[in-house]
Amino acid sequence: MRVPIIAGNWKMNKSVDESIELANAIIRGAYDVKNVDIVLCPPFTSLSDLSEMLADSDVSLGAQNCFWLNEGAYTGEIAPGMLKKAGCEYVILGHSERRAYFGETNETVNKRLIAALGEGLKPIVCVGEKLDEREANKTFDVVRDHVENGLKGVTKNDMENVTIAYEPVWAIGTGKNATPAQAQEVHAFIRELVGKIYDKAIADQLRIQYGGSVNPGNAESILKEKDVDGGLIGGASLKADSFLDIIKKAASAGK
Ligand code: 13P
Numbered sequence: 001m002r003v004p005i006i007a008g009n010w011k012m013n014k015s016v017d018e019s020i021e022l023a024n025a026i027i028r029g030a031y032d033v034k035n036v037d038i039v040l041c042p043p044f045t046s047l048s049d050l051s052e053m054l055a056d057s058d059v060s061l062g063a064q065n066c067f068w069l070n071e072g073a074y075t076g077e078i079a080p081g082m083l084k085k086a087g088c089e090y091v092i093l094g095h096s097e098r099r100a101y102f103g104e105t106n107e108t109v110n111k112r113l114i115a116a117l118g119e120g121l122k123p124i125v126c127v128g129e130k131l132d133e134r135e136a137n138k139t140f141d142v143v144r145d146h147v148e149n150g151l152k153g154v155t156k157n158d159m160e161n162v163t164i165a166y167e168p169v170w171a172i173g174t175g176k177n178a179t180p181a182q183a184q185e186v187h188a189f190i191r192e193l194v195g196k197i198y199d200k201a202i203a204d205q206l207r208i209q210y211g212g213s214v215n216p217g218n219a220e221s222i223l224k225e226k227d228v229d230g231g232l233i234g235g236a237s238l239k240a241d242s243f244l245d246i247i248k249k250a251a252s253a254g255k
Helices: 016-030 044-054 080-085 096-101 106-118 131-135 139-150 180-197 200-205 219-223 240-251
Strands: 005-009 037-041 059-063 090-093 122-127 163-166 207-211 230-233
Touching: 005 090, 005 207, 005 240, 016 037, 016 044, 016 059, 016 240, 037 090, 044 059, 080 106, 090 106, 106 122, 106 139, 122 139, 131 139, 139 180, 163 180, 180 200, 180 207, 180 219, 219 230, 219 240, 230 240
Parallel strands: 005 037, 005 230, 037 059, 059 090, 090 122, 122 163, 163 207, 207 230
Antiparallel strands: none
8 A cells, every 4th residue: 555665875975076976877777667655865966867867757756854944044054945946856854874974863854854854855764773772761752742743733734745754863874774673663553643643544554664684685674564655775776786776675574
């Protein structure tokens, strides 16, 4: 019922030329894939070139962040309207690297989310606990806090355009993925929570991606879980072969 969504978060990797080469290989390799939404999130500098390349394909474009105002004296920030005009359909918000290194809080993530939705972008909102929080049995408290406060003021209608990415911080870039059972447990918790905040219909249609050391070897078992509706892929999205392999596993997850 929910179409899986596989997004590549390229983070601060790939020059414009390298982005074009990688996107070309992905478009070619994914041309016959059905029933998976594919999103590429390159650095800002590659967005407009990729937007032209992706225009005639089924692959969508996303950015890795945006500000909450649409213009003004905010050196270094990018407005949601600019992303929309540059051809973006999606935008990643609240990634743990932004929370850890750039002072993002639930409050700033929420402001960015409301602004992005206002411009018709489809936000991918990242939530997830750190290792010490998991070890202190605080996973559900942290995820609840990220979801409840991150989504504040988002209407039911707007929720149709929101994807949540569960990314346990201890699994990002570490090669230590959550087990399928660990992912499913938190995904089910998020869906239930969204059901309480909104209603069952909104919760049922919500796509919840897993992110954190997803690779061709572990993708299938994670993507098969009932409440896992795709992946937000870092390292393995930087090579066409591994990203395409994960996309194909999502297509054959049989849900
Ligand atoms: P890795 O796949 O490299 O662990 O990164 C995950 C991530 O942060 C995606 O947003």
